[in-house]
Structure formats: structure tokens, C-alpha cells
Amino acid sequence: MNVAVCVKQIPDPAAPPALDPGTKNLVRDGKLILDDSDAYGVEMALQLAEAAGGGEVTLVSMAPNGETSGLRTALAMGAAKAILVSDPALAGCDALGTAKVLAAALKRAEPDLILAATESSDGYTGTTPVQVAELMGLPSVTFAKKVSTEGGTVKVERQTEAGYDEVVSPLPAVVTVTAGVVEPRYPSFKGIMAAKSKPVETLTVADLGLDAASVGSAGARQEITNVAEAEARAAGEIVVDEGEGHLKVIEFLEQLKVI
Amino acid sequence: MDFAASEELTMLRQSVAAIASRFGHEYYVERARADERTDELWNAVAEGGFLGVNVPEEYGGGGGGITELAAVAEELAAAGCPLLVIVVSPAICATIIARYGTDAQKQRWLPRFATGELKMAFAITEPDAGSNSHNLSLTATKDGDVYRLNGSKYYISGVDECEAIMVVTRTGIDPETGRGRLSLFVVDVDSPGLEKQVLPVEITAPEKQFTLFFDNVEVPADRLVGDEGEGLRQVFLGLNPERILSAAMANGISRYALDKASEYARTREVWGTAIGRHQGLAHPLAKAKIDLELARLMTEKAAWLCDHDGDNPEAGEASNMAKFAAADAAGVALDQAIQTHGGNGMSSEYGLADLWGMTRLLRIAPVSREMILNYVAQHSLRLPRSY
Ligand SMILES: Cc1cc2nc3c(=O)[nH]c(=O)nc-3n(C[C@H](O)[C@H](O)[C@H](O)COP(=O)(O)OP(=O)(O)OC[C@H]3O[C@@H](n4cnc5c(N)ncnc54)[C@H](O)[C@@H]3O)c2cc1C
Ligand SMILES: Cc1cc2nc3c(=O)[nH]c(=O)nc-3n(C[C@H](O)[C@H](O)[C@H](O)COP(=O)(O)OP(=O)(O)OC[C@H]3O[C@@H](n4cnc5c(N)ncnc54)[C@H](O)[C@@H]3O)c2cc1C
Numbered sequence: 071m072n073v074a075v076c077v078k079q080i081p082d083p084a085a086p087p088a089l090d091p092g093t094k095n096l097v098r099d100g101k102l103i104l105d106d107s108d109a110y111g112v113e114m115a116l117q118l119a120e121a122a123g124g125g126e127v128t129l130v131s132m133a134p135n136g137e138t139s140g141l142r143t144a145l146a147m148g149a150a151k152a153i154l155v156s157d158p159a160l161a162g163c164d165a166l167g168t169a170k171v172l173a174a175a176l177k178r179a180e181p182d183l184i185l186a187a188t189e190s191s192d193g194y195t196g197t198t199p200v201q202v203a204e205l206m207g208l209p210s211v212t213f214a215k216k217v218s219t220e221g222g223t224v225k226v227e228r229q230t231e232a233g234y235d236e237v238v239s240p241l242p243a244v245v246t247v248t249a250g251v252v253e254p255r256y257p258s259f260k261g262i263m264a265a266k267s268k269p270v271e272t273l274t275v276a277d278l279g280l281d282a283a284s285v286g287s288a289g290a291r292q293e294i295t296n297v298a299e300a301e302a303r304a305a306g307e308i309v310v311d312e313g314e315g316h317l318k319v320i321e322f323l324e325q326l327k328v329i
Numbered sequence: 330m331d332f333a334a335s336e337e338l339t340m341l342r343q344s345v346a347a348i349a350s351r352f353g354h355e356y357y358v359e360r361a362r363a364d365e366r367t368d369e370l371w372n373a374v375a376e377g378g379f380l381g382v383n384v385p386e387e388y389g390g391g392g393g394g395i396t397e398l399a400a401v402a403e404e405l406a407a408a409g410c411p412l413l414v415i416v417v418s419p420a421i422c423a424t425i426i427a428r429y430g431t432d433a434q435k436q437r438w439l440p441r442f443a444t445g446e447l448k449m450a451f452a453i454t455e456p457d458a459g460s461n462s463h464n465l466s467l468t469a470t471k472d473g474d475v476y477r478l479n480g481s482k483y484y485i486s487g488v489d490e491c492e493a494i495m496v497v498t499r500t501g502i503d504p505e506t507g508r509g510r511l512s513l514f515v516v517d518v519d520s521p522g523l524e525k526q527v528l529p530v531e532i533t534a535p536e537k538q539f540t541l542f543f544d545n546v547e548v549p550a551d552r553l554v555g556d557e558g559e560g561l562r563q564v565f566l567g568l569n570p571e572r573i574l575s576a577a578m579a580n581g582i583s584r585y586a587l588d589k590a591s592e593y594a595r596t597r598e599v600w601g602t603a604i605g606r607h608q609g610l611a612h613p614l615a616k617a618k619i620d621l622e623l624a625r626l627m628t629e630k631a632a633w634l635c636d637h638d639g640d641n642p643e644a645g646e647a648s649n650m651a652k653f654a655a656a657d658a659a660g661v662a663l664d665q666a667i668q669t670h671g672g673n674g675m676s677s678e679y680g681l682a683d684l685w686g687m688t689r690l691l692r693i694a695p696v697s698r699e700m701i702l703n704y705v706a707q708h709s710l711r712l713p714r715s716y
Binding site for chain 1: 336337340341343344347348376377378379381382391392393397
């Protein structure tokens with residue numbers, strides 16, 4: 071079974087983020103790394119391919135400046151190859167534009183199953199994978215906390231507020247996984263050395279046969295009109311425990327509906 | 330000249346750092362204080378192939394070099410887990426066996442060095458020889474098809490964790506110089522006649538040190554590594570990696586200490602402002618950072634030389650300089666990190682003061698500051714030998 075995984079390469083969250091004051095976009099000039107959220111998808115894909123008795127895991131990513139650092143990490147984990155779409159025409163791409171690009175790239179991989187994270191760590195609109203599914207005419211199952219495949223179907227335990235739904239869908243399908251679906255492996259030294267020689271196909275918008283006007287800032291239907299500082303967190307309420315502190319805590323938690 | 334770290338080395342560091350962070354300094358100290366081993370940590374790092382990075386690929390190793398192994402040790406120490414056995418087992422013993430071992434010896438040991446399953450201690454230091462290795466008195470005497478070892482060693486690290494010890498012995502005397510002719514043997518730790526006594530030291534580390542007494546310990550001849558009488562030359566090949574690994578460990582400790590110190594100095598407020606704003610604290614930390622980065626550069630250069638031409642005298646010079654610079658830098662960095670924490674610097678909770686013993690050790694072992702200065706004076710500056 072061949073599995074394709076969408077992996078986003080993002081600026082290192084440990085480094086202070088910066089916005090371009092003109093375009094109000096995130097500055098992505100520096101080195102990008104594999105989004106932690108996508109490490110789960112990669113691990114899941116590796117396990118599913120192995121459980122199905124073989125097959126390849128292909129990575130698909132769209133990123134500026136021909137960036138491959140994050141892809142190398144996922145290749146070191148064990149993915150077989152990668153498709154990277156990188157093109158100056160993609161600057162200012164919104165989530166739908168990204169979905170168009172990913173969908174076109176994913177078609178080339180002809181996967182039996184497509185995995186993505188429920189949302190990225192930097193943009194976190196959580197909209198890209200479902201748009202990919204729509205554009206490809208595939209079913210999509212979101213918020214997977216458990217995934218298995220069996221003879222042309224994928225079975226998903228889908229996280230809900232109350233518990234989980236069991237969903238069975240025909241393949242091919244797009245499934246988004248939550249953190250915790252599996253524990254991602256750390257790349258081993260052999261994996262790291264092997265990653266160096268694994269193929270990364272770098273494509274442009276034209277290579278994908280997409281109209282440049284439909285993607286990038288030209289095709290964006292979303293515009294960032296203003297950026298403002300987040301509100302500082304309000305001071306909390308201090309409860310002095312005079313023997314009834316626990317009741318106040320319970321009351322508070324009940325208000326939040328967590329108990 | 331290229332100072333950019335390769336993508337592979339960067340990923341190696343990330344993997345090892347991620348594995349080590351699952352354990353951390355608290356785990357390390359807890360095990361050390363309870364007299365317990367850090368097997369889970371060792372196995373987790375070994376599982377990724379990181380303890381066999383320098384073992385040749387044909388024996389299941391990573392096919393890398395001391396550059397990669399040093400990065401592993403540095404990342405572990407930077408996570409608060411400086412492991413002494415890495416300095417002896419994969420760095421010294423595996424290097425010597427890969428170079429001088431017979432095919433059978435390589436088949437026997439290298440695949441298990443590659444997986445980290447085999448740990449081997451290294452014993453050269455003797456009570457009466459000190460830094461003068463020519464004076465070793467532990468003898469190995471041929472008796473039919475075995476050798477018999479008699480004498481003692483001390484300060485031998487991790488014997489309880491290891492299944493064998495590479496022992497530097499005297500097999501003869503050079504009639505011209507009167508110096509010992511040395512030979513290397515791999516001796517099983519449970520050999521009859523070998524007594525092991527814990528030698529208590531003021532170092533908070535999971536590995537214990539041992540005094541070893543050899544009373545007619547019988548060792549099969551196929552445990553002789555390399556040529557009889559050529560031990561000193563062979564040991565030298567392993568000593569550069571030993572120095573580089575010690576330097577890497579010191580650099581990791583410096584990183585650990587400076588990370589903690591700068592985090593604390595950024596957040597602790599005493600006079601209505603972060604204490605890191607006071608130059609009295611900021612400048613010594615900045616100086617320690619400079620010394621750390623200089624030491625890391627020299628460590629990487631030494632590793633590079635070692636991997637490209639380990640026999641080159643330049644590799645010896647650089648390894649010694651790196652170990653000297655790194656150990657001194659770590660001493661200052663740790664001390665300043667403690668100072669930055671005020672009273673908290675001495676608390677168990679902050680995990681700094683307990684590293685003092687290990688950090689102090691690195692200025693004495695595996696080769697003392699003074700012996701390095703002697704080496705540089707004599708070999709780099711061609712000054713007359715003082716001893
Ligand atoms: C204003 C703006 C400017 C942008 N400029 C650029 C640019 O210059 N260059 C550029 O390359 N992109 C650019 N993007 C695209 C952006 O990086 C995201 O890929 C896209 O908006 C998806 O948004 P998200 O992070 O909310 O994804 P989500 O919908 O939260 O992502 C869910 C999952 O979808 C997958 N996914 C999402 N994005 C990608 C991706 N890019 N590659 C592979 N998998 C992915 C991942 O598995 C991810 O976890 C821009 C986006 C915006 C809004
Ligand atoms: C915790 C620990 C772990 C160790 N692990 C191991 C191990 O696993 N295997 C192993 O074989 N050894 C090990 N050692 C031993 C270590 O390598 C030696 O202690 C070190 O090399 C110094 O030798 P020495 O103790 O004999 O000091 P000595 O040689 O007795 O030196 C004493 C002092 O005199 C100085 N000195 C000596 N000669 C000169 C000179 N010519 N000029 C100027 N000054 C001089 C030295 O620098 C030192 O300051 C360990 C030691 C410790 C403390």
C-alpha cells in the first residue's frame with residue numbers, strides 16, 4: 071500500500087517568529103524544519119505501509135526557496151521519497167491555493183491513502199487537508215486518533231468531544247491525524263545517512279500544470295488586512311483556601327464544563 | 330574551508346537530544362545517587378545506532394567517525410547526562426579493535442559495539458606509574474597458549490557495566506631504553522583471579538570507578554589485540570578519540586550550564602529588573618560562551634583530523650588542545666552558572682552543583698592539564714622536555 075503524507079516545513083518554533091510588516095506574512099527566509107504535527111502522520115504512514123506488507127511512503131510538501139530540511143528529517147524517519155513544490159509564484163498562497171498545489175502534486179504520487187495533520191503548528195487553519203480531499207474528489211476523515219487499513223478500506227477512530235466515532239471509508243481517502251495517533255520515532259543514524267540519497271523531486275507550478283493566476287497571492291481569496299498584538303492574559307482569580315478551596319476549584323471546573 | 334554543519338550531523342544531534350531529553354539530568358542524578366545504572370538511556374541511544382556511529386559499516390556500524398560520536402556525547406551531556414562509558418567503550422576500545430584487531434576479533438566484537446550491546450572498559454592507569462605510561466608494571470607473561478596477567482590498575486571507569494576490559498600490560502622491556510614494551514589484552518570482567526574493588530570518588534555519576542587486582546589472570550592468546558610489544562603505539566590511536574570525547578562531554582556540560590544560567594538570569598528579578606541585566610553577571614557568562622565556542626571549534630577540528638588521518642601528529646596536537654580548552658571552559662561555565670543562581674546554585678533542585686565533580690575531573694583525566702601543557706611545549710613549540 072502506498073501512502074502519501076502532506077508535510078509542512080515551518081520556521082523553527084523555538085526561534086522568535088517575525089512578520090513582514092508589508093505583506094503581514096510570516097517571514098520564512100531562514101531554515102525551515104519539519105512541523106512536529108506532521109511527524110505523527112509520517113510515523114502513521116510508515117506503520118500502515120509496514121502492516122500492509124510493504125509499499126512506499128511518499129512525502130508531499132509545498133515550501134519556499136526549495137527548502138528540503140524538514141523533508142530530510144521525514145526521509146530519515148523512513149519515507150521513501152518526496153515531492154516538493156517550490157516556486158516564487160506561490161508567495162502569498164492562502165490555504166485553498168496550498169490545497170490546489172498539494173492536490174496536483176498528490177495526484178502524481180497515486181497514493182492509496184493520504185495522511186495530513188489536523189492542523190499545522192504555525193498557520194493552524196486546519197482547512198487544507200479537507201480542501202485537498204474536495205479538490206481530488208476523495209472522501210476525508212478528520213481527527214483520527216487511530217487508523218488501520220483493510221482490503222481497500224480505512225478504519226478510523228475519530229476523536230469527538232464525547233469520545234470517538236468509528237468511521238470506515240473506501241480508499242483512496244484523505245485522513246487527518248491528531249498528535250498522539252502514534253509515537254513518532256526519532257530518526258536513527260542509519261536512517262539519517264540513508265536520507266541523503268533518497269529522491270526529492272522538485273516541481274514548479276508549471277510542472278503541475280496549474281495556472282499561476284490561480285495560486286500564490288494572485289489567486290488568493292484571503293487577505294490579511296490587519297495584524298494586532300494578542301491581548302495580554304488577564305490576571306487570574308486568587309482563591310484563599312480556608313477549608314473550602316476545593317469547592318471553589320470544583321465550581322470553576324464545572325463552569326468550564328471539564329467535569 | 331566549510332564551517333557549516335552537515336544536514337546529517339544536525340539531524341543526529343536532534344535525534345540524540347530528543348532521546349536524552351526524555352531522561353534528563355534528574356534521571357541521571359537519581360540513578361547516580363541510588364547506585365543504579367542508566368541502562369534505559371544507554372539502550373535508547375544505542376537503539377538508534379548512535380553508540381556505534383564510528384564502527385565500520387561492514388560490521389553493522391554507522392560508518393561515521395569520531396566527529397559523529399563526539400556529537401552524540403556532546404548532546405547527551407548538554408541534556409545533563411554525561412556518560413563516561415562512551416569515552417572508553419566506543420571511542421577508545423572500538424577504535425583500536427577496528428584498526429588493529431584480527432578479522433576474528435573484529436567479527437567477535439565490532440558488531441556488538443555497533444549495537445551498543447557490548448561495553449568495554451579501558452585500563453591503563455596504575456598506582457605506581459601515574460602519567461608515565463612507560464612505567465606500567467602490570468605484566469602479561471606468555472605461558473603456552475595463554476598469557477598470565479599480574480599487577481593492578483586503578484580509577485578504571487564503569488567496570489561493573491562492562492563485560493570486558495581492554496588492559497594495557499607490559500610484556501617486556503626495551504633493552505635500549507629500559508622502557509616497558511606494552512601489549513593490549515581484552516579481559517573478561519568475570520575472569521578468575523581478577524578482583525574488582527569500588528574506588529569511591531566525589532563525582533555524581535552513574536558509573537563507578539574501580540581498583541583492579543590481577544592475580545595470575547589467565548587470558549587466551551587470541552585476546553591479544555595487535556602486535557605484542559606494540560601496545561603503546563596502538564593505544565595512541567585510541568587516545569585521540571578519548572581526548573576528543575572528553576572535550577565533547579565538557580562542551581556539552583558547558584552548554585547545559587550556560588543554558589540554565591542564561592534562562593535564570595533572564596527571568597530572576599531582584600532589584601526590579603532581571604539579574605542578567607547586571608554586567609557583573611552578563612559578562613562572565615558571555616566570556617564563558619566565547620570560550621565554549623572556541624573549544625567546540627577545536628574539538629570539531631580535532632575530530633576532523635582524527636577521521637581523516639588519525640596517525641597524523643596534528644591530530645594528537647589538536648585533540649590535546651581541544652580537551653584542555655574544553656575542560657577549562659566547562660569549569661568556568663559551570664562555576665559561573667552556579668554563581669548566577671545565587672543560593673539556588675547549590676541546591677539539589679537546580680542540578681548544577683552535582684556536576685562539579687565530573688567537570689573538575691575533566692581537568693585531570695584522561696590526561697591532566699599539566700601533561701597537555703608539557704606536550705604542547707615540547708611538540709608544538711619545540712621547547713626542551715622537562716621530565
Ligand atoms: C498570507 C499567507 C501567505 C503565504 N505565503 C506562502 C509562501 O510564500 N510560500 C509557501 O510555500 N506557502 C505560503 N503560504 C501557505 C501556508 O504556508 C500554508 O501552507 C497554508 O496556508 C495552509 O495553512 P495552515 O498552516 O493553516 O494549514 P492547516 O490547514 O492547518 O494544515 C493542516 C495540514 O495540512 C498539511 N499542509 C498544510 N500546508 C502544507 C504545505 N505547505 N505543505 C504540505 N502540507 C501542508 C499539513 O499536514 C498540515 O498539518 C501562505 C499562507 C498565507 C495564509
Ligand atoms: C573518575 C576517574 C575516572 C578515571 N577513569 C579511568 C579509566 O577508565 N581508565 C584509566 O586507565 N584511567 C582512568 N582514570 C585515571 C586518570 O586517567 C589519571 O588519574 C590521570 O591520567 C592522571 O594520572 P595520575 O592520577 O596517575 O596522576 P599523576 O601522574 O600521579 O599526577 C599527579 C599530578 O602531577 C602532575 N604531573 C605529573 N607528571 C608531571 C610532569 N611531568 N610535569 C608536570 N606535572 C606533572 C599531574 O598533572 C597531576 O597534577 C580515571 C581517573 C578518575 C579520577
